[in-house]
Amino acid sequence: MKKVVPLSDIITFLGKELKAIYGNPEGINIHYLKDPQNVDEYTLDWVNPHRHDMQLIAGTSKAKAIIVGPGVEYTHTLKKQGKVILLVDNPKLAIAKVGNAFFVDKPHPGIHPTAIIHPDAVIGKDAFIGANATIGNCKIGDNVCICPNVVVNDNVMIGNDVIIKSGANLGFDGFGFERGEDGDLIKFPQLGSLIIRNKVEIGSSTCIDKGALSDTIIGEGTKINNLCHIAHNVIIGKNVVITAHVNISGSSIIEDNVWIAPNASLRGHQTIGKGAVIGMGAVVTKNIPAGETWIGNPARKLEKKQ
Amino acid sequence: MKKVVPLSDIITFLGKELKAIYGNPEGINIHYLKDPQNVDEYTLDWVNPHRHDMQLIAGTSKAKAIIVGPGVEYTHTLKKQGKVILLVDNPKLAIAKVGNAFFVDKPHPGIHPTAIIHPDAVIGKDAFIGANATIGNCKIGDNVCICPNVVVNDNVMIGNDVIIKSGANLGFDGFGFERGEDGDLIKFPQLGSLIIRNKVEIGSSTCIDKGALSDTIIGEGTKINNLCHIAHNVIIGKNVVITAHVNISGSSIIEDNVWIAPNASLRGHQTIGKGAVIGMGAVVTKNIPAGETWIGNPARKLEKKQ
Amino acid sequence: MKKVVPLSDIITFLGKELKAIYGNPEGINIHYLKDPQNVDEYTLDWVNPHRHDMQLIAGTSKAKAIIVGPGVEYTHTLKKQGKVILLVDNPKLAIAKVGNAFFVDKPHPGIHPTAIIHPDAVIGKDAFIGANATIGNCKIGDNVCICPNVVVNDNVMIGNDVIIKSGANLGFDGFGFERGEDGDLIKFPQLGSLIIRNKVEIGSSTCIDKGALSDTIIGEGTKINNLCHIAHNVIIGKNVVITAHVNISGSSIIEDNVWIAPNASLRGHQTIGKGAVIGMGAVVTKNIPAGETWIGNPARKLEKKQ
Numbered sequence: 001m002k003k004v005v006p007l008s009d010i011i012t013f014l015g016k017e018l019k020a021i022y023g024n025p026e027g028i029n030i031h032y033l034k035d036p037q038n039v040d041e042y043t044l045d046w047v048n049p050h051r052h053d054m055q056l057i058a059g060t061s062k063a064k065a066i067i068v069g070p071g072v073e074y075t076h077t078l079k080k081q082g083k084v085i086l087l088v089d090n091p092k093l094a095i096a097k098v099g100n101a102f103f104v105d106k107p108h109p110g111i112h113p114t115a116i117i118h119p120d121a122v123i124g125k126d127a128f129i130g131a132n133a134t135i136g137n138c139k140i141g142d143n144v145c146i147c148p149n150v151v152v153n154d155n156v157m158i159g160n161d162v163i164i165k166s167g168a169n170l171g172f173d174g175f176g177f178e179r180g181e182d183g184d185l186i187k188f189p190q191l192g193s194l195i196i197r198n199k200v201e202i203g204s205s206t207c208i209d210k211g212a213l214s215d216t217i218i219g220e221g222t223k224i225n226n227l228c229h230i231a232h233n234v235i236i237g238k239n240v241v242i243t244a245h246v247n248i249s250g251s252s253i254i255e256d257n258v259w260i261a262p263n264a265s266l267r268g269h270q271t272i273g274k275g276a277v278i279g280m281g282a283v284v285t286k287n288i289p290a291g292e293t294w295i296g297n298p299a300r301k302l303e304k305k306q
Numbered sequence: 307m308k309k310v311v312p313l314s315d316i317i318t319f320l321g322k323e324l325k326a327i328y329g330n331p332e333g334i335n336i337h338y339l340k341d342p343q344n345v346d347e348y349t350l351d352w353v354n355p356h357r358h359d360m361q362l363i364a365g366t367s368k369a370k371a372i373i374v375g376p377g378v379e380y381t382h383t384l385k386k387q388g389k390v391i392l393l394v395d396n397p398k399l400a401i402a403k404v405g406n407a408f409f410v411d412k413p414h415p416g417i418h419p420t421a422i423i424h425p426d427a428v429i430g431k432d433a434f435i436g437a438n439a440t441i442g443n444c445k446i447g448d449n450v451c452i453c454p455n456v457v458v459n460d461n462v463m464i465g466n467d468v469i470i471k472s473g474a475n476l477g478f479d480g481f482g483f484e485r486g487e488d489g490d491l492i493k494f495p496q497l498g499s500l501i502i503r504n505k506v507e508i509g510s511s512t513c514i515d516k517g518a519l520s521d522t523i524i525g526e527g528t529k530i531n532n533l534c535h536i537a538h539n540v541i542i543g544k545n546v547v548i549t550a551h552v553n554i555s556g557s558s559i560i561e562d563n564v565w566i567a568p569n570a571s572l573r574g575h576q577t578i579g580k581g582a583v584i585g586m587g588a589v590v591t592k593n594i595p596a597g598e599t600w601i602g603n604p605a606r607k608l609e610k611k612q
Numbered sequence: 613m614k615k616v617v618p619l620s621d622i623i624t625f626l627g628k629e630l631k632a633i634y635g636n637p638e639g640i641n642i643h644y645l646k647d648p649q650n651v652d653e654y655t656l657d658w659v660n661p662h663r664h665d666m667q668l669i670a671g672t673s674k675a676k677a678i679i680v681g682p683g684v685e686y687t688h689t690l691k692k693q694g695k696v697i698l699l700v701d702n703p704k705l706a707i708a709k710v711g712n713a714f715f716v717d718k719p720h721p722g723i724h725p726t727a728i729i730h731p732d733a734v735i736g737k738d739a740f741i742g743a744n745a746t747i748g749n750c751k752i753g754d755n756v757c758i759c760p761n762v763v764v765n766d767n768v769m770i771g772n773d774v775i776i777k778s779g780a781n782l783g784f785d786g787f788g789f790e791r792g793e794d795g796d797l798i799k800f801p802q803l804g805s806l807i808i809r810n811k812v813e814i815g816s817s818t819c820i821d822k823g824a825l826s827d828t829i830i831g832e833g834t835k836i837n838n839l840c841h842i843a844h845n846v847i848i849g850k851n852v853v854i855t856a857h858v859n860i861s862g863s864s865i866i867e868d869n870v871w872i873a874p875n876a877s878l879r880g881h882q883t884i885g886k887g888a889v890i891g892m893g894a895v896v897t898k899n900i901p902a903g904e905t906w907i908g909n910p911a912r913k914l915e916k917k918q
Contacts, residue, residue: 099801169510189405281895283587495711589893
């Protein structure tokens with residue numbers, strides 16, 4: 001759906017986040033955000049503050065309006081080009097907020113007629129539940145987006161503002177077996193719940209098991225990408241980033257703000273301390289202290305260069 | 307659903323597995339199993355025999371009834387507390403059996419009206435088939451539990467007492483291509499079947515391909531966790547444990563009682579001998595002799611400490 | 613479905629690919645292809661040209677008709693056995709083509725009544741769309757096979773002759789977040805598309821995200837196996853082979869004819885040059901030049917033995 005957003009509306013939206021406005025925003029309309037290769041006069045462009053050539057990027061952008069961070073000057077050139085420069089502390093964050101507010105289409109609330117909802121399930125306001133989703137006897141908060149083909153088993157609690165992408169499997173039995181006398185594998189009872197706090201995002205085909213005798217808990221604001229496995233009894237803190245194909249074994253504790261790169265594997269019963277970073281493909285067999293970065297197979301601490 | 311189980315029923319159920327009963331079970335009712343942090347007087351507690359502080363755990367448990375293994379004594383303290391101590395060889399196994407018998411709710415047999423079943427499919431007694439499952443022209447045994455959104459392609463044979471968790475994909479084409487004269491990838495015909503023996507469990511979003519010119523076979527009692535990939539022509543023995551994110555390439559042979567840790571990858575056309583153990587994240591490129599443990603990338607034998 | 617194919621039809625089909633025919637094909641009927649252990653007189657057998665014992669395989673095969681490559685002679689023994697030997701340059705390619713033409717059952721075109729198709733979706737000729745598939749507002753080419761429970765989000769473009777296996781998730785939001793002032797993770801807008809060119813195959817439960825500000829593109833003839841994750845903005849060339857559990861992070865460029873072994877992980881924003889090979893479980897953090905083979909964690913160049 002084509003959008004035409006007056007730049008002045010965006011300026012109003014950014015409010016106090018704007019440290020300065022250079023040039024005249026009047027009469028400028030923004031149609032979209034674009035990647036650097038496709039920026040044109042209808043794009044709201046931005047300059048990544050990690051680039052060394054920020055001034056050059058701003059100067060050569062085809063956009064009329066550019067969000068920049070500290071370090072870009074409103075030169076005579078920019079002025080002559082008639083560009084509008086919006087100065088903020090974090091241009092990427094500002095562009096994210098503007099994009100979400102003006103250019104992202106959100107699904108209209110509603111439950112697709114093919115979704116199967118348990119008659120005793122409690123679902124909050126403004127839920128979107130997609131085609132062929134299956135929701136067990138659960139309690140689900142407000143403003144939740146559950147994409148098609150998601151399966152939520154009984155006894156899962158889901159907070160507000162949660163997004164669950166297609167094909168995710170939530171709240172099924174954990175994987176625990178004890179060998180019987182004859183070598184058979186006897187399932188250990190999986191009787192706990194799965195609790196998903198507010199503002200969590202869960203990726204496609206990701207599987208999060210319910211607890212065995214306690215609960216599996218995903219903390220507020222945590223984001224989990226596609227194809228992750230989170231085993232029974234795992235407790236994850238706030239604002240943790242779990243990228244694709246991450247494997248978190250049972251009874252792990254992941255503290256707030258941890259960042260786990262793709263395809264990392266975590267042995268069970270370990271604790272990953274606050275703000276720790278785990279590298280791509282890392283095979284973590286130990287507790288990791290807060291703030292440390294671990295990489296490799298087996299994972300070892302990455303010593304910071306002096 | 308709340309349960310109230312007389313301890314005497316549990317004692318009767320355990321039968322000869324019980325080596326001794328200390329204390330008086332009369333009048334004690336069990337409501338649930340709980341994790342150590344949440345044990346209360348209505349819990350059937352147990353003591354992990356691998357703990358060094360078994361006696362202390364038993365002594366400080368808030369439960370009235372505790373299953374223990376050899377090494378815990380019925381001390382004066384326990385006696386004075388009025389605790390009932392049930393002595394077995396393997397407390398974890400006993401608690402698993404009791405949990406499964408008394409506290410796990412099994413789905414009622416039945417085929418959900420939204421499940422799509424091929425008209426020529428043969429399905430045994432007491433099957434549970436969940437919402438939006440799709441079952442091709444297959445032969446399925448008795449007492450099978452197929453969760454929502456599972457897809458079983460044509461020509462899959464499934465034994466008795468099999469559990470297939472949500473979103474699993476069974477019996478689709480394997481991944482084999484031959485480069486044509488112009489560099490195009492030409493699919494190698496995938497004409498085999500997938501055979502799943504009795505008592506197998508298959509995790510959510512796990513994919514098991516049918517064979518190319520022979521069959522893919524999953525042996526009796528084998529348990530496979532979420533998000534695994536098992537390629538064409540793989541033959542897996544009995545009571546094998548395959549944890550999450552394991553990748554088994556084509557034509558592998560996995561013998562009985564092998565244990566494969568999360569995120570391990572196995573190159574095709576290799577044999578993993580009976581009872582071998584493959585470590586987390588191991589990248590296995592060779593045959594592994596029976597009973598050995600291999601870890602790392604590339605995987606190498608873990609030498610046992612003397 | 614039992615098939616009876618006159619060998620003469622297969623000979624006609626192979627046409628100029630046949631370099632020579634030894635023996636008399638008249639009256640021979642082929643019922644199937646089989647693996648070496650199960651070859652019988654109704655099998656069209658073939659000899660892998662990489663085997664050192666090609667002549668022995670041909671001599672001991674129970675089949676009446678065998679496709680071979682250069683190096684197998686039509687000996688007196690073969691002649692006495694009444695065998696028909698079909699000589700081609702690449703027997704595996706020939707058997708693949710024959711299998712696809714005569715022995716593989718293709719699904720009949722049609723859209724299953726439980727599939728959910730967006731009213732504005734455009735779907736080409738002869739599409740097969742399976743049960744409980746969900747197709748958003750997309751443009752889909754001719755002769756496409758979409759298996760059950762596939763979810764295709766809005767704004768995905770799919771070419772001709774594409775196969776998408778069950779449970780795949782295509783075109784959902786990529787995983788990009790920026791930390792807000794209070795530590796919250798703010799989603800970066802995901803506004804791009806997903807473009808899938810002709811003759812692509814996508815495996816079960818594989819997830820391919822749409823682009824953020826540009827598009828994700830899967831090049832013609834590329835084959836992707838089960839449980840892969842392909843992130844936003846990734847651009848993949850032609851005839852690339854991506855095996856199971858491969859993880860390709862955002863904004864990667866994978867050039868033509870690259871081969872990626874199972875469970876490899878690629879860091880974002882890197883380029884994998886034409887024809888490069890990435891080993892099983894490799895953790896790739898750098899650009900890889902064309903034609904090179906990289907293995908290990910972290911991945912390093914495999915030097916060819918002299």
